[in-house]
Every structure is written in structure tokens, then in C-alpha cells.
Amino acid sequence: xxxxxxxxxxxxxxxxxxxxxxxxxxxxxxxxxxxxxxxxxxxxxxxxxxxxxxxxxxxxxxxxxxxxxxxxxxxxxxxxxxxxxxxxxxxxxxxxxxxxxxxxxxxxxxxxxxxxxxxxxxxxxxxxxxxxxxxxxxxxxxxxxxxxxxxxxxxxxxxxxxxxxxxxxxxxxxxxxxxxxxxxxxxxxxxxxxxxxxxxxxxxxxxxxxxxxxxxxxxxxxxxxxxxxxxxxxxxxxxxxxxxxxxxxxxxxxxxx
Numbered sequence: 001x002x003x004x005x006x007x008x009x010x011x012x013x014x015x016x017x018x019x020x021x022x023x024x025x026x027x028x029x030x031x032x033x034x035x036x037x038x039x040x041x042x043x044x045x046x047x048x049x050x051x052x053x054x055x056x057x058x059x060x061x062x063x064x065x066x067x068x069x070x071x072x073x074x075x076x077x078x079x080x081x082x083x084x085x086x087x088x089x090x091x092x093x094x095x096x097x098x099x100x101x102x103x104x105x106x107x108x109x110x111x112x113x114x115x116x117x118x119x120x121x122x123x124x125x126x127x128x129x130x131x132x133x134x135x136x137x138x139x140x141x142x143x144x145x146x147x148x149x150x151x152x153x154x155x156x157x158x159x160x161x162x163x164x165x166x167x168x169x170x171x172x173x174x175x176x177x178x179x180x181x182x183x184x185x186x187x188x189x190x191x192x193x194x195x196x197x198x199x200x201x202x203x204x205x206x207x208x209x210x211x212x213x214x215x216x217x218x219x220x221x222x223x224x225x226x227x228x229x230x231x232x233x234x235x236x237x238x239x240x241x242x243x244x245x246x247x248x249x250x251x252x253x254x255x256x257x
Contacts, residue, residue, distance in 0.1 A: 008088055009055060012077060012130040013165035014068045016048030018177065018188050025178030047185040049192050051172075052080045053165045058203030060168055062196040064189025070135045077141070081150060084126065091123035091149075100124070107151055118146045125149035129163055132156065164206050172196070 020042065048068045052061040061080050065072055095103065101117070104124055108114050115137065128145065130136055132154035145152055155162045176195040182188045223232040 006091075007124060008084060008126040010081070010084060010126060010128050011053045011055065011163050011165035012051065012128060013053075013163055013169060014048060014050050014073070015169040015173070016068070017046035018048070018173075018182075018185075019046055020044045020182050020184060020188070022181040023173075023177040023179065025174065042183075044183065045185040047188040047192075049169070049172075049189075050076055051165045051169055052077070052084070053168045053206075054084065055164045055206035055208070058199075058205040060172065060196050060199055060203070062172065062192050064185075064192050066185060070138060073135065074138065074141050078144060081126070081128065081145070081148065085148060085150075088125055091125060095123070097121075104151060107153070111153075115142055115152075118143055121146065122149045124151060126151070128152045129165075130154060131160060131163060164208075167206065172199070175199075 045066065048065050050063050050065060050068060050073060053059070061083075063076055065076075097120075100123060101121055104117060104121055107124070107127065126149065128150050130152060136152065136154065142152065160166050172192065172195055176191045177188065180191065182191065225232050
């Protein structure tokens with residue numbers, strides 16, 4: 001919806017930790033000769049991954065890190081957001097300050113907790129979707145985003161499925177470390193960065209809802225409601241008038257006896 005109205009929509013999330021172990025994957029093996037996994041591994045450290053994903057283009061920006069504190073995360077978010085904004089056209093619509101603030105507020109309708117917007121808001125250029133964690137409520141980071149024309153939107157607790165960065169991270173994990181046995185955290189970081197580079201040569205856009213949502217919508221439309229109640233059937237109930245007439249005659253004969 002945001003992309004259709006001229007706004008870039010990006011999703012941010014952190015994944016990990018990833019250990020230096022052998023990661024399973026789906027593979028073909030000869031019958032009676034399954035692939036055996038070595039259960040032994042050395043604890044040589046962990047790696048984490050921070051991701052910025054733009055569903056409309058399918059572009060993934062991954063960065064492997066050894067830890068994901070605010071001192072590491074916030075500068076990276078600023079750098080990546082600045083790079084995305086540099087690729088966007090300059091806003092052309094001229095809105096009054098009141099209309100511009102109302103446009104910002106329209107994207108926050110329904111939110112229970114709303115951060116305070118800065119006084120002088122620039123034109124809105126991007127929606128940034130991320131998880132609802134304490135680190136994202138940093139005052140300096142929020143003010144910097146507002147000054148760039150970026151509105152951060154936190155997903156509700158238990159609603160991580162609303163963040164498409166979660167979906168692409170599951171896919172990246174399977175493509176990156178599936179059937180691999182990295183020996184060091186740096187090897188894991190290198191694998192993620194290389195996978196992202198290859199992915200971005202032919203990125204796959206993600207669509208909100210997608211085919212599954214369309215199937216659920218069609219199934220909803222095919223439901224047959226039952227009059228007088230909230231129940232429904234998956235297919236219409238067909239009456240046999242011949243059987244109904246026989247039932248009526250049988251009842252009449254029983255009553256006449």
C-alpha cells in the first residue's frame with residue numbers, strides 16, 4: 001500500500017545467534033544410506049545478522065555481526081536507510097505543514113502507543129517496520145529518522161509475522177548455512193554476505209498477503225451460510241424433493257394409524 005502511494009516500505013530485523021555447528025538441510029540420499037551428522041562441534045563463538053529488506057523490490061541488505069547492541073545496530077540502520085533514501089526520487093507534492101502532519105498521523109491510526117513526532121516534519125518518504133523492542137525507542141535514533149522523512153512502525157507483541165524481514169531471514173538461513181558446517185563466526189558472516197549479494201542479482205519481490213491470502217479469501221466466499229444462525233457449510237445442502245415427499249407420506253401414514 002505504501003509503495004503504491006509513493007512511499008518506500010522497508011522491514012528491519014535481527015536474527016541469530018548462529019553457532020559453529022553442522023546445519024541440517026533437505027537433501028537426497030541413497031536408500032539405506034542416510035546422511036550422518038557429526039554431533040560434535042567446537043564452541044568458537046557465535047554470529048548474528050541484521051537485515052533491512054524492501055519487499056517491493058526484493059532487495060536484501062544483510063550484515064553479519066558478533067553482537068547486536070544499540071551501538072552496533074543504530075549506526076548500521078542509519079547507513080542503510082540513507083542508502084535507500086538516496087535511490088528514491090525527491091518528493092514533488094507540496095503540502096502545507098498541517099496537511100503534512102496529518103499525512104504522517106494517518107499512518108499511525110490504530111496504534112496504542114505513539115511516539116511524539118518532532119515539530120517540523122519533512123515530507124514522508126519511507127515506512128520502516130521493525131519489532132517492538134526497547135532499543136528501537138531510542139530518542140536520538142527516532143529523531144534522526146523523523147528528520148529524514150522516515151516513520152518507524154513497530155509490530156505488536158506476538159505479531160512478528162507482520163515483519164517480512166522475518167520471512168526473508170528464514171529463507172536466507174536455509175540458503176546460507178543449510179548443509180554447511182562453518183568453523184568460525186567469520187565464516188558464517190561471510191556466507192550471509194555472499195548469499196545476499198547473489199540474491200540481489202535477481203531479487204524476488206514479496207507481496208503482502210500473496211497467494212495464500214487469495215486462497216483464504218476464495219474459501220471464505222465459497223462458504224454457505226445457514227439461515228438463522230452463524231454456522232456455515234463448505235458446500236450447499238441439496239434437498240431431494242422425491243425423498244422429502246416420501247418422508248411426508250410416511251409421516252402421514254403413521255399419524256393415520
